[in-house]
Amino acid sequence: MSVTSPKGFRAAGIAAGIKSSGNLDLALVVNDGPDATAAGVFTANRVQAAPVLWSRQVLKGGVLKAVVLNSGGANACTGPAGFQDTHATAEHVAAVLRGPGVKRMLLGAGEVAVCSTGLIGERLPMPKLLTGVEHAARALAKDGGPAAATAIMTTDSVAKNTVVTGEGWSVGGMAKGAGMLSPALATMLVVLTTDAVAGSSLLDTVLREACRVTFDRLDSDGAMSTNDTVLLLASGASGVEPTEQELTAAVTAACHDLAQQLMADAEGATKHVAIEVVGAASEADAVEVGRSVARNNLVKTALFGNDPNWGRILAAVGTTGAAFEADELDVAINGVWICRNGAAAEDRSKVDLSGEQVAITIALNAGDAAATVWTNDLSHAYVHENSAYSS
Amino acid sequence: MSVTSPKGFRAAGIAAGIKSSGNLDLALVVNDGPDATAAGVFTANRVQAAPVLWSRQVLKGGVLKAVVLNSGGANACTGPAGFQDTHATAEHVAAVLRGPGVKRMLLGAGEVAVCSTGLIGERLPMPKLLTGVEHAARALAKDGGPAAATAIMTTDSVAKNTVVTGEGWSVGGMAKGAGMLSPALATMLVVLTTDAVAGSSLLDTVLREACRVTFDRLDSDGAMSTNDTVLLLASGASGVEPTEQELTAAVTAACHDLAQQLMADAEGATKHVAIEVVGAASEADAVEVGRSVARNNLVKTALFGNDPNWGRILAAVGTTGAAFEADELDVAINGVWICRNGAAAEDRSKVDLSGEQVAITIALNAGDAAATVWTNDLSHAYVHENSAYSS
Incomplete structure (x- = not known):
């Protein structure tokens, strides 16, 4: 092997x-x-x-x-x-x-x-x-x-x-x-x-x-x-x-x-995050949205802190050029649709973030394309590993 | 006032x-x-x-x-x-x-x-x-x-x-x-x-x-x-x-x-960093390069660790669409030109990163335009503040 x-x-x-x-x-x-x-x-x-x-x-x-x-x-x-x-x-x-x-x-x-x-x-x-x-x-x-x-x-x-x-x-x-x-x-x-x-x-x-x-x-x-x-x-x-x-x-x-x-061995990661973007007008849109969320330090630190902060996810989506309407966005974290139509939906306390695997689903409701981007949380260990050692 | x-x-x-x-x-x-x-x-x-x-x-x-x-x-x-x-x-x-x-x-x-x-x-x-x-x-x-x-x-x-x-x-x-x-x-x-x-x-x-x-x-x-x-x-x-x-x-x-x-009051910052991009073909190029470096987590954690890691700076510059040749890039940190023509120049040990203020100068050697972008380092306190509290 x-x-x-x-x-x-x-x-x-x-x-x-x-x-x-x-x-x-x-x-x-x-x-x-x-x-x-x-x-x-x-x-x-x-x-x-x-x-x-x-x-x-x-x-x-x-x-x-x-x-x-x-x-x-x-x-x-x-x-x-x-x-x-x-x-x-x-x-x-x-x-x-x-x-x-x-x-x-x-x-x-x-x-x-x-x-x-x-x-x-x-x-x-x-x-x-x-x-x-x-x-x-x-x-x-x-x-x-x-x-x-x-x-x-x-x-x-x-x-x-x-x-x-x-x-x-x-x-x-x-x-x-x-x-x-x-x-x-x-x-x-x-x-x-x-x-x-x-x-x-x-x-x-x-x-x-x-x-x-x-x-x-x-x-x-x-x-x-x-x-x-x-x-x-x-x-x-x-x-x-x-x-x-x-x-x-x-x-x-x-x-x-x-x-x-x-990804499972990423430096200093405590969470392995799959960001699935669905309902996109194109695969390129789905990837752009997934990347934007994956790169957002406020989203990544929230995940490290077990905080299902869908507002930070929406803010990250909002920085992209993808086709969507802000009041039509839905977001689920680990299966719980905590955001519907751009506003709060199911109770955030229902989201279980205690495990290592996190699944975020973002529905753009603008088409039929989809893509998944994988990322990690932003942890103390990441800062430590990348500040303490030159690489 | x-x-x-x-x-x-x-x-x-x-x-x-x-x-x-x-x-x-x-x-x-x-x-x-x-x-x-x-x-x-x-x-x-x-x-x-x-x-x-x-x-x-x-x-x-x-x-x-x-x-x-x-x-x-x-x-x-x-x-x-x-x-x-x-x-x-x-x-x-x-x-x-x-x-x-x-x-x-x-x-x-x-x-x-x-x-x-x-x-x-x-x-x-x-x-x-x-x-x-x-x-x-x-x-x-x-x-x-x-x-x-x-x-x-x-x-x-x-x-x-x-x-x-x-x-x-x-x-x-x-x-x-x-x-x-x-x-x-x-x-x-x-x-x-x-x-x-x-x-x-x-x-x-x-x-x-x-x-x-x-x-x-x-x-x-x-x-x-x-x-x-x-x-x-x-x-x-x-x-x-x-x-x-x-x-x-x-x-x-x-x-x-x-x-x-x-910037001086940014969450969890220990360094206040001014990134000056000079010799750009346009002001837009200078701003794009400055932003790319400012947003690079590897650069930001290196600064937190007092590491004058110019290689990470060059890698961040390389992700932009700005006009430059990789073998013509110069980089100074706090006045020490540790990179000339895309390669090591002055001794990195000459760079003093003990203070709060950091000045990075990047010469693209592609024109006369310039711009300064300000940022912070990425510290443990940043991770703590943004993971421990919902905001």
């Missing part, structure tokens, strides 16, 4: 000494084929880390044979020197994997994606990283997925892995980050693998659709990382060619599972 | 019993003329409280003879019944001010603005409020400004008053709220008075320009209230007719002073 669950992949996670803690901090995932098709989705932030600039370029070719990932440093805002570090890392991975001393692969640096996560603005310790690449290459194994998932953790409290099985093929995945694709508490890095047979153009379509309804709808703190990356690699080793629909369903399920694991 | 500093105004602040604490909770400001011109600026939130809907309509006439303000309840999201409460309040104010038992004024409900602040979603205790209006009318005095300013406080720790003097005329003002016009931690209510001679159209122009560069650039927590209101009343009692430029300068100075008092 990891990136090495599908056939055709090996992985490793080792301690390269990038993290001062001595914990695992370098991961390598390789695709042994026969295919090496791939797709990638990257942060929408205009300030992009060197590894994002590099990997975005690599993915344009639609071919990917290896991914190297490090925690302990984001290599973001590091200028031309930082980009050279990423380039050198990819070159070294390709050189090491071409042998000797490892199962030899045929690849160039242009088929190696690089992902980094950690503090922004500092150069990576390149000698340690390059030596680590050599150790990781020798450690590559068909059951190396879980170690790789552990090596990319930063403030994560648990490693995040998934597998979704099709008929004779499967999708595996790993993720790190207490955040999301656009927004992130710390960077989100995701590597998905499949042994299905699929061209890179199809993978691109499938991955974008899967991200759109999963990672893109996580909104933990409204911040957007410089490093967010989601990669999908296909080996074709199963020999099975699923339909676009089958592949989309499996990749979406894998992304959904990882997204829920990310 | 209050709304009663300019000639032609009386005010009162009394305890009507709306607040369970027994503190002052009802304010009345009247304009004795000879003029009664006025302008108003209201929240951009599409979910608007009943008093905002009412007062917006009143101000369309450009004539305002009285303002009644209550704390202890926002009368927002209260439906048609809430609007009737506001209407009844304005009618009662007009009836009471027409006498007997008070200095008689000639006015109708359509010349009475209403402002409310407090918890959203609950009806106001109308019998108490209407009786309070009678007490307030009898308490109206030429030195009643400070009592009125005290009566509109909610989570404010101090009353906020100002006066700016011209040659033979002046501008007075009061404010409440730990927030801002668009965004608000709790509602912002502001009443400005002047004894200058000025038509309502000029007052409208002047007030919009003053708000644009003061209250509109406060961004404490990115939330936007349903009740924010700024009113400007002119009595003409000085007989002096300042130029548009003179009036704009004085009203802007009064708004700036009140805005700084609001």
